[in-house]
Amino acid sequence: MATPSRKANTGEEGTGGAGQRVSVLLPLPLEGAYDYRLPPGLVAGPGSFVEVPLGGRVSLGVIWDAAPDAAHVAERRLREVIAVKPAPPMRPALRQLVEWIAAYTLSPPGAVLRMAMSAPAALEAPAQASGWRRVRGAEARITPDRARALAALGEETLPGTEIARLAGVSLGVVRGLASVGLIEPALMPRAAAFPRPRPDFAPPVLRPEQEEAAAALREAVAARRFGVTLLQGVTGSGKTEVYLDAVAETLRQGRQALVLLPEIALSTQWLARFERRFGAPPALWHSELSSRTRRVTWRAVAEGDAPVLVGARSALFLPFPDLGLIVVDEEHETAFKQEEGVIYHARDMAVVRARLEAATCVLVSATPSLESVANAEAGRYRRLGLPVRHGGAAMAEVSAVDLRQHPPERGRFLSPPLVAAVTETLARGEQAMLFLNRRGYAPLTLCRACGHRMQCPNCTAWLVEHRAQRRLLCHHCGHTAPTPAACPECGAEHSLVPIGPGVERIQEEVAELFPEARRLVMASDTIPGPAAAAEAARQIEDREVDLIIGTQIVAKGWHFPHLTLVGVVDADLGLGGGDLRAGERTMQLLHQVAGRAGREDKPGRVMLQSFSPEHPVMQALIRDDFPGFLKAEAAQREPGHWPPYGRLAALIISSEDARAAERGARELGLAAPVGDGLQVLGPAPAPLALLRGRYRHRLLLKAARGVKVQPVLVDWLARVQLPREVRVQVDVDPVGFL
Structure with missing residues (x-):
């Protein structure tokens, strides 16, 4: 039988002899490695990929560095390794990485191993094509066609079709050479999977x-x-x-x-x-x-x-x-x-x-x-x-448009100063970009008659209208529904109205304001993969597009030489909600978006539409003072020992049963660790209290920087026995708090 074995990561390579007991880690969320025996004739060491029996099926695994656990399972009860896969063994550094990440994140090592075995088919020996090679020393009288084919083959191994093509003869001539023993079947040499980049092919001239x-x-x-x-x-x-x-x-x-x-x-x-x-x-x-x-x-x-x-x-x-x-x-x-x-x-x-x-x-x-x-x-x-x-390109000039003083026209979202700037940019034959980090047409749909809001049945989230698809979509779980003609709550017809803008709604507004401008929407809905991204970049570079409307994917390092104006439709988006890193993330995103403007010889301009232009993020962007912003951010976090000046770990308790999730969170809260440098916040319902059909609560462990949170978490979780329907997810060093 297989049995879990103790961990002892030596990182040393070795060779297991036949009959030897070995530990095998399986790419499954199990607690540790399992012991097996190498059968006679099978030799393998740490890192070897193997097939082993597990229950009534066969599983892939890796011979691990853990010491076999002979004390608990007799030799006669061990099951045998079935086969060693013909693949390069997993090297010590990668095995150590698997162990390190498992210990740091409190994950089963097998769950981490699964990420390192993401292409199981690659463990099989790659197939080799067959061809023909010359038989040394063989002689025979041959026709001129066969002589040409033999000369075309030379000392190489080539497919028959290639020999025939080079010699200008038929495949029958090649088969004729084989029939008289002048050539024989042979495996073709494996071609390199990828061409080798040349380090000195075209080195740039660096400043x-x-x-x-x-x-x-x-x-x-x-x-x-x-x-x-x-x-x-x-x-x-x-x-x-x-x-x-x-x-x-x-x-x-x-x-x-x-x-x-x-x-x-x-x-x-x-x-x-x-x-x-x-x-x-x-x-x-x-x-x-x-x-x-x-x-x-x-x-x-x-x-x-x-x-x-x-x-x-x-x-x-x-x-x-x-x-x-x-x-x-x-x-x-x-x-x-x-x-x-x-x-x-x-x-x-x-x-x-x-x-x-x-x-x-x-x-x-x-x-x-x-x-x-x-x-x-x-x-x-x-x-x-x-x-x-x-x-020598200069950084773009950044300014804020105070929406309190320059509100858009009723029913629109672009302020008069931004509309005027786009008009001037397009008149000069330059490109403009409007950025809004919100997909779809509108983030909320409600009924004018009764106030009902269209909400996802599986998540604490509004359904986002995607007007082009005529559907309402949840961006968290993927739930979709057709846009109804009447309110599902009160039955009022034609009473559902969109609230707020998404990029589709901005595109609609732009079409009315600039009907002659050639427009392109760049969002994950419209740029689903590499081919679409390449085509979008080509259109912009070839100046087949005048106006780009995009979500955060437009901030991902694009270089558009003729883009000189960036307008941020809602610069305040992302600053609310009390997230620890909300200001930092907003600053990074808007700084990256602003960096798309004026990357060549023409000066760039960035306009931030905001109801709070006095906010530190807006002021840092206007002054182009990212270091100053980080210094102020650090000054806010350091006294309270918030990251990176302290440690955080989150526990997310979830269940399909709302009461079970609440009870589990309460029990963990009562068992919360106490000690110097430790503080537990919560339990509290998560901001997304329902996600993909599971009710969620959160606890946050806050610790001084010198505290190792993993042992604290292990001890904390061991003190509470939760029912199977309650799941606890551990997030060490969380970056989001939904």
Whole structure:
């Protein structure tokens, strides 16, 4: 039988002999590894991928570093490993990462392992195509056609169709050569899955400050030891060219590089820039890939045949055999935080993996997180800066439009000053962008007769109208319903009205105000993947678009040379709700959006529509004073020991039964830990008190920076026995509080 075994992560490679008891970690949310026996003739060591019996089925797993638990299960009761998979073993650094993340996030190690085994088909030996090769020493009288075919083959191994094409003969001639014994079947050599980027293909001419930063990164990579660098530069300052120089040095060192992007499926301009620099595209890893591409890519990474990989946060768990550089671009982005399953922050785990791999880690942003800035100020990270834009372009001028003094016309959302600015921009033949971080037509639909609001049945959230689809949609659980003709509460017909704007409603207003302008909406509804993103970028670059209306995806590093005006329709959006990081996130998002304007020789202009232009975020944006904003933010957080000057961990208690969730939260609250440097807030209903059909309550553990919260959480949870229908989700270092 299989049995859980103790953990003892040695990280040492070894070879298990036949009959040896081994621990196998399965990619399942189980408490630990299970003991099995290697049968006669089967040899495997730590890191080997194996097939094992589990209950009545066969499961994949990895021989782990845990010591077998012979004390509890007799040898005769062990089940045998079925097979060792023909794949490169999981290396010690990745096994250690799995253990580290499991311990840090309080997740079962098998649940973390599952993320590192994301392409099970890649564990099989890749198929090889067959062809023909010459039989050495064989002789026979042949026709001129056969002689040409034999000459075309030469000393290579080629498919029959290729031989026939090169020689200008039929396939029958090739078969004739085989019939007289002059050629024989042979496996074709495997072609490289990805072309190798060339580090010196087209190196850019760097400005002095770029070259200084690039030289520091090259030196760090060449040293082949762990270190973290925060690369901070204003939007358009050439940060990408600098860290691509570090990628080039990694290639010269013969090591692999990983670049994490928050929205890899939308990064068409970045990928084009990479190919221009290195003469070949990188390998990609994101959710849009087909299963075949994932299999090929995973295997290529494991065998060292993918020198550079660019991916989303899940790429952090790929099996790199010699990882020399990890770049986290836009390191401040919340997209790097995984909120479901194993809850982790890819930025922080990238630093951990770099340490385990003796690699260089580079965190890149124009608006870095306060956590990264604090680490740099404390000397844990090195800090490099690029203070000016590339090519002499000036930063855009930012101003606020006080909506109290310049309200839009009734039923509209664009103020007269912003409308006038768009009119002037389009008249000059330049492009303008209107930004509103809200998808759909309207965030709320209510009945004028009875006041009923259209709400999601599964979540504490309003249904968002998507007028183009004629549907109401919940952006949290995906619930959809057709827009009704009458109010479902009172039955009044034609009484439902939209409240507030989404990008579809702004597009409607723009169509009335600027009927001649060619418009493009950029939102996740209209730009669903790489192909759509590439086409949108092409249209804008080729000036087939005059006016862009977009959500937050327009802030993701786009470079539009002819875009000179950015209008933020609702700059106050995101500042409410009492979120600890609301101001920081709003500042980062609006700063990034503002950075789209004036990136070439023409000056840029940014207009922020706001009911609170005196807010510190608006004033910092107007003054272009991100450092000053962070200093003020730090001054607010440090006295109360809020992150990064203290620790937070959230417990989210949920159940399909509202009373069970409330009871579970109350019991955990009564068992809350006490001690120096500890404070528990709650329990309280979560802001999203109902999500995907589950009722939710939250508790927040607040601790001094020097406190290790994991042992406190383990002890706390062990003191309360909750019913099976109540689920407790642990979020160490939360970035959101919904």
